[in-house]
């Protein structure tokens with residue numbers, strides 16, 4: 001995810017505070033960086049690549065930017081590739097206003113069309129650039145800065161954390177909606193705005209957490225928070241007590257836990273601007289030129305392969321024949337390439353060697369290819385005919401968590417866009433809209449730790465599910481084994497009796513994903529009874545619609561939702577089980593032995 005820092009009160013040291021602040025946000029991942037300092041004029045410097053590249057460029061330029069106030073940004077591309085022009089800050093044409101932004105402005109195309117019709121020239125592909133142009137236009141119309149800022153916010157829709165500076169003004173204006181922004185209260189007229197506390201932790205531990213719809217103004221005289229009408233809002237100053245080691249993890253003990261908790265935000269980003277509740281349609285810009293395929297083949301590895309299996313289920317429901325292949329098998333065997341079909345590479349990194357080979361094999365044999373990935377400009381995105389971005393933000397933990405949830409969400413968007421207007425789309429759109437909140441509920445109310453307490457001494461664990469919950473069972477087992485180093489296997493529930501049941505004893509907990517109360521749920525409950533009869537402890541992950549609880553020793557509850565989103569909520573419970581078990585066993589959660597985040601060898 002992108003990072004923001006802004007500061008006032010550091011005089012000649014402004015640039016260093018901003019660059020150092022951006023450095024502390026590097027762990028979040030980014031592909032370009034920039035700063036804007038405001039004094040009488042505005043000085044903006046920005047570069048594609050690492051912060052070092054920006055630092056070197058500033059040194060090479062000879063003159064360091066100076067100003068009493070300044071903002072900085074590290075960008076993780078969502079609209080437009082990583083280039084100097086697309087890096088933040090963005091300015092208006094007069095170069096009077098500079099803006100940095102995290103999140104996605106959903107109505108940017110409408111605003112851009114409007115501004116271009118008024119003669120405004122855009123210099124980037126970003127959604128963000130509409131903000132400085134709007135702000136500049138309101139200032140040109142004679143509005144006072146804060147009024148102009150509020151009017152600008154009134155025009156934009158979507159998720160955002162924004163910080164803006166204006167030439168000749170010694171203040172920074174900030175606002176948030178669905179994307180974090182915090183205010184730091186330092187000493188001697190020093191104040192800060194940032195997307196994450198670590199950005200200014202060197203300077204102060206006193207923090208004001210802004211809420212959605214609030215605007216913050218910092219200048220040398222102090223700080224203020226207002227609502228969208230400019231009315232003052234009283235805010236509490238809290239003191240952060242994290243250790244230096246925890247700062248990059250925003251207070252969480254591990255990146256994995258942080259990333260599990262980032263899922264509501266990640267999914268909001270992934271859905272932003274792509275659901276139209278009024279028309280009941282899904283609109284994904286990147287898919288405008290992809291027609292409805294006759295057949296779909298997925299190629300993927302590991303967690304992404306589990307996402308692919310879920311995708312198969314969705315396409316088949318929509319009447320499109322689909323199959324998932326392990327990329328390592330696809331690339332080395334006689335690959336079945338569908339005629340008039342689409343080959344989808346599911347890969348969060350976009351750099352997995354096996355998946356790239358499979359995609360190249362398909363491409364070489366004339367197939368149309370699509371990369372479903374998190375990384376704009378990754379090899380898969382560049383080499384495929386199309387790319388659909390899941391917009392999860394960077395994931396540091398080796399164990400894929402938020403990217404898996406974002407992949408499943410994006411697969412729903414993919415299927416709905418290619419088979420748009422299918423009956424049931426409205427219900428699905430409503431469920432997807434509620435999904436971030438439902439995941440938050442799971443995170444707030446989970447009993448995963450109690451389950452872990454009960455079974456921490458066991459050495460073998462099974463996970464079962466059917467239909468779209470089968471890939472979630474596989475993923476639950478993969479997450480569990482990769483970070484706990486304990487034996488874990490996932491099965492299609494109906495397969496248990498064809499072999500694995502021989503392993504089931506009173507010592508082997510079985511996690512059963514049972515959602516809804518349909519034929520599949522009833523059959524899975526039949527399988528639960530089979531393991532119960534062998535005295536195995538059963539942990540049901542359920543929305544409470546069936547009577548599976550009667551046969552379970554423990555229940556991990558999820559809110560009732562759509563049949564397609566229910567497995568995604570169950571998956572969050574299983575992520576938490578894996579995390580807490582690994583934590584209890586003292587494992588290297590973020591860097592499990594023998595594994596790498598991006599596997600670039602075949």
Ligand code: M6R
Nearest residue numbers: 302303304347348349352399400
């Ligand atoms: O970057 P990719 O999605 O292509 O990575 C594929 C697998 O290596 C990956 O999903 C792996 O299984 C997970 N990190 C496990 O949590």
